[in-house]
Amino acid sequence: MGTRTGLHKSRGGLIRCEVTLEDDRIMDIILSGDFFLYPEDALLHIADALRGLSISSRELLVTTIHDVYSKHEIISPGCEPIDFVSAIANALKEEMEGDW
């Protein structure tokens, strides 16, 4: 499949996700938008952690982002890990089944 784009409006701003899958795994992902996230460089760590993950479990993606938040002490007012996963879900609506 090609790259797909999903948008999600969180309370802290719009999150845009461009994601490329191979089978059910995230090969590449670019997150952008007008939200706030501190420290700013940590957004790259979120994308890094998501690469290679299976999209079969929404919970796994949420937990993975939570772990990055803890490790890098991320603060993002009005924007939670689940909001990033919602942007991914919106990009991949066709692939999402089961527990999504």
Added chain:
Amino acid sequence: MDEWRLIEFGVVDIKYMMAMNEAILRRAPTNTVFFWTPLKSIILGFFQRASVELNLDRCKDYTIVRRISGGGIAFSDDHGRQINYGVVGEIDGARFPLDIIDSYHAICNVFIEVLKDYGMDAGFRPINDIVVSGRKISGNAQTRRGSRLLQNGTLLLDFDVSEMVRVLNVPSEKYSDKLVNSVEEGLTWMDKELGYPVRIDDVKKKIITKFEERFDITLKPTTPTPNEAELGDELFEKYSSPKWNFK
């Protein structure tokens, strides 16, 4: 009473100004308030991408630059009818609270009081906006380095909504008067609220006075230190590079 610095940059090259924002954040010898006037420029939030947000063919005569703080686009037309400010301060838990939204609020209160002085129903809308009767009149963006914060913001005196919408990446089939109207419904500016063109220098003077009153300080007019200017010159290259601005 504590003394902070006050720097007026005037009309600037916005790339230079973004460089100086970072330089002041990193090297300011004390808390600092500064102003500048942008013309025909588009400042992207740190997490935004120019190719996604903008119709690049339509903004060839604009200076496009990305800043180090998050948030959305700060657009300026060629009228110079907006006040852009920066504050660099030590996060001391008192004047500048540790909580991010509280610290936005502490600085935005200065502008809210100024607008109230002009008789407007101004208030803070978390996370980072100032609104008048529910319409946004000021957007603000904050970043932090160590124990310091840098907050930038814009207070609109006049604003060309249709020109801003024209340069945004809106598919042509979606571009319409209706879209311009709906963006316009969410925004306002001082001249519109007051019904006359307010003097920009008068507004700035009020802002300076309110800063002094609210933070119990005096603001001393000055210029960047050689240390800041040197770093600003170095950083100018970064803020001029397509790699940074069009990541």
